[in-house]
Amino acid sequence: MRIGPHKLKNNLIVAPMAGVTDRPFRMLCRSMGAGMAVSEMVASNSLLYGSEKTKxxxxxxxxxxxxxxxLLGADPKMLxxxxxxxxxAGAQIIDINMGCPAKKICHVMAGSALLRNEALVAQILETVVAAVSVPVTLKIRTGWDTKNRNAVRIAQIAEISGIQALAIHGxxxxxxxxxEAEYDTIAAVKASVKIPVIANGDITTPEKAHYVLEYTGADAVMIGRAAQGRPWLFREIAHFLETGVRLPAPQVDEIQRVLLNHLHGLYDLYGERTGLRVARKHISWYTKGLADSAQFRHYMNQLESIAEQLIAVNDFFAGQLQRGERLHYAEELAA
Incomplete structure (x- = not known):
């Protein structure tokens, strides 16, 4: 899998997710097998450049x-x-968001709302491609609604505009x-362009990744929500695609090590007050499916210091290890 001059180590990509794919999460997923990780979307409004969040x-x-x-926005020059x-600031690939479905984003004609204006799509892509020397990629959905699936036309516009890879959520x-995500449109997009196409949506298991790659002919898969609390999913998929064999689920002591490493990264990036709060959702995702996790999450969400949070996490996993628990993923847990 290549994007411009960049050869990825594999065809597994971490999807950009607001409030999730910060630097600690991206680095963790990369260390556990992902070939590339796309940042959280950054607003193109220049007034935000100085904010702590943007930094x-x-x-x-x-x-x-x-x-x-x-990048997120609707003004070509601003983008x-x-x-x-x-x-x-160090970006080697610029990705344009035309897939976010959030109402507050679509109300300002950004994200997936742009799919309704193909002329503006072309103008944005051509302007951004001309503005930088690095590859520009694009993330889209299949269309605005089921009666207006125009992903194939958008993909063709993107290719003509100089976009070097296209990710599409089904x-x-x-x-x-x-x-459920549908993959027929992704397959049609792949057949209509020569640039790399990345399939996204409901890719929750190694078997599903293999199926989507085979069914759509896509060059890569992009994984988002399924990796929340499961960064080892990337190594599981990579191993399955290479060997056809599923790796065993991680044991509890490994989950604990991975989680603690993730938490310290969050604390370092956000500081105590914000880091503590951001960590709560990740702890909830990591502990889903383990014994007594609901009760633990309720208690953990009331703690107000990093020290208390770490003690609670370690005590919870000590209890799991005493039981000899392993984490088993049912299909509904992987959804």
Whole structure:
């Protein structure tokens, strides 16, 4: 899998997720087998460049190449300016978000709302591609709604505009994250363009990754929600694609080590107050499916210091180890 001059170690990519794919999460997923991780979306509004949130989102210290930064906006010149800004800050790939279904994003005609204006899509992509010397990629959905699936036309516009890879989520904007992703549109997009196509949506297991790659002909898969609390999913998929054999689920002591490493990364990036709060959702994801986890999460969410949080996590896993628990993923847990 290549994006411009960058050869990825495999065809497994971490999807950009607001509030999730910060630097610690990206680095962790890369260490556990992902070939690339795309940053949280960064607003193109230049007034936000000085905010602490934006500074954190553009901090790539210690990350492996290639560094991909996703931009959000609807103004071609502003997006071009933001692209140059991020390249100067270390971005090696610029990704344009035309897939976010959030109402607050679509109300300002950004994200997946742009799919309704193909002329503006072309203008944005051409302007950003011309503004930077690094590869520009695009993330889309299949269309605005099921009656207006125009992903094939958008993909062709993207290829003509100089986009070097296209990721497509197998839902429309109207679908949000409900129902099941469909892959026929992704297959049609792949057949219509020569640039790399990355399939996204409901890829929750090694077997599903293999199926989607085979069914769509896509060059890579992009994994988002399924990796929350399961960063080892990337190594499981990589191993399965290479050997056809499923790795065993991680044992509890490994889950504990991975989680603690993740937590310290969050504390270092966000500081105590914010880090404590950001950590809560990750702890909930990691402990899902373990014995007494619901009771533990309720208690953990009331703690107000890093020290208390770490003690609670270690005590919880000590109890798991005493039981000799292993983490078993049912299909519903992987959804």
């Amino acid at each position: 954190r989102r553009t901090n790539h210290d210690g990350e492996a190449d290639p560094i991909s930064v996703q 071009a300016q933001a692209a140059r800004y991020n390249v100067d 839902r429309t904007r109207a679908c949000a994250y409900t129902g």
